[in-house]
Amino acid sequence: MLKEIHEGPKAIHETLLGRLANLEIDGFLSEGATSVKLVACGTSYHAALIGKYILEELARIPASAELASEYRYTQGPADRPLVILISQSGETADTLGAAREARRRGCRTVAITNVLGSSLTRETDITVYTRAGIEISVAGTKTFIAQVVVLYLIALKMAQDRGALGYAEIDALKDELRSLPRAAQYVLNKSTEIRALAEKYGNARDAFYIGRHAHYPVALEGALKLKEISYVHAEAYAAGELKHGPLALVTPSTPVIAIAVQDPTYEKMRSNIGEVVARGAPVLAIGTEGDKELPKAVDDVIWIPSMPWVLAPVPVSVAFQLFAYEVARMRGCPIDKPRNLAKSVTVE
Ligand code: AGP
Numbered sequence: 238m239l240k241e242i243h244e245g246p247k248a249i250h251e252t253l254l255g256r257l258a259n260l261e262i263d264g265f266l267s268e269g270a271t272s273v274k275l276v277a278c279g280t281s282y283h284a285a286l287i288g289k290y291i292l293e294e295l296a297r298i299p300a301s302a303e304l305a306s307e308y309r310y311t312q313g314p315a316d317r318p319l320v321i322l323i324s325q326s327g328e329t330a331d332t333l334g335a336a337r338e339a340r341r342r343g344c345r346t347v348a349i350t351n352v353l354g355s356s357l358t359r360e361t362d363i364t365v366y367t368r369a370g371i372e373i374s375v376a377g378t379k380t381f382i383a384q385v386v387v388l389y390l391i392a393l394k395m396a397q398d399r400g401a402l403g404y405a406e407i408d409a410l411k412d413e414l415r416s417l418p419r420a421a422q423y424v425l426n427k428s429t430e431i432r433a434l435a436e437k438y439g440n441a442r443d444a445f446y447i448g449r450h451a452h453y454p455v456a457l458e459g460a461l462k463l464k465e466i467s468y469v470h471a472e473a474y475a476a477g478e479l480k481h482g483p484l485a486l487v488t489p490s491t492p493v494i495a496i497a498v499q500d501p502t503y504e505k506m507r508s509n510i511g512e513v514v515a516r517g518a519p520v521l522a523i524g525t526e527g528d529k530e531l532p533k534a535v536d537d538v539i540w541i542p543s544m545p546w547v548l549a550p551v552p553v554s555v556a557f558q559l560f561a562y563e564v565a566r567m568r569g570c571p572i573d574k575p576r577n578l579a580k581s582v583t584v585e
Contacts, residue, residue: 246419260393322361
């Protein structure tokens with residue numbers, strides 16, 4: 238897993254290669270789409286949820302994300318969204334079932350997968366490959382990062398086709414995407430610091446992850462990684478939801494991992510952090526380099542470089558992957574093969 242986390246920057250680079258300049262993405266066409274439905278399971282579902290926020294933000298198209306195991310057994314509305322199915326392996330039974338259901342409903346379907354010629358590619362109209370290289374560890378890491386990168390490409394393409402962003406804005410985001418491998422590497426270079434933080438926080442029985450907007454699914458993914466490989470009970474919440482119930486569980490023994498990077502919800506996040514600090518919870522925040530105020534409000538900070546906030550889910554996710562790895566290592570867990578889990582879930 239550690240090796241695969243460190244391959245994140247390369248996965249980003251390879252996934253962008255030859256696609257950015259003209260936004261030609263394996264024949265992906267956005268023509269005629271009036272809405273998008275993203276469907277997947279597990280970690281890939283978290284990428285789908287990030288995709289929903291990115292597509293709405295950049296391409297201004299209605300987008301929603303749904304778990305494949307739910308989508309396949311619902312009726313769905315009468316309209317026919319473009320359905321994007323995301324699966325690292327391309328063999329997940331529920332995602333394959335959802336692809337068949339989307340076709341039955343007459344929707345155009347797109348697969349995002351890392352495995353050449355996998356079953357999903359045969360059940361969909363178009364395939365866009367992530368180019369993360371083979372991933373062996375059960376916990377998805379570099380493939381998740383590559384899925385999010387493909388979603389940036391698709392969102393930029395749709396933004397261009399729909400005229401939702403001007404050329405200058407698109408060009409600026411392309412340049413920032415080119416820098417994304419460096420941003421991921423920036424976080425990887427902090428591995429000693431992250432190991433020390435894992436030792437400080439990793440003995441907890443329960444932990445909470447909080448985030449807002451596109452960082453809410455990043456929090457979900459951070460919590461899933463921690464659960465999967467370290468067996469620490471972790472839950473993620475959209476930070477605004479804390480006061481609607483979960484705050485009852487927040488105590489001095491429940492660390493809160495808060496995504497407080499510079500984005501439009503930053504001030505709201507700061508208030509949410511205040512809510513958990515008031516209940517005595519230790520707070521480990523993820524912040525944007527240069528933020529002088531954040532360290533005064535929390536116990537520790539993992540920094541990401543300054544960047545357009547829509548791209549920040551990538552370095553934040555890399556930090557969470559390393560953190561989960563270090564907690565699992567400290568607790569002596571079988572990191573690459575966690576109990577009860579398989580790399581590819583080919584049964585319902
Ligand atoms: C990832 O860490 C998990 N092991 C799991 O949630 C996985 O993402 C899920 O089973 C979906 O797999 P897929 O991407 O191959 O379809």
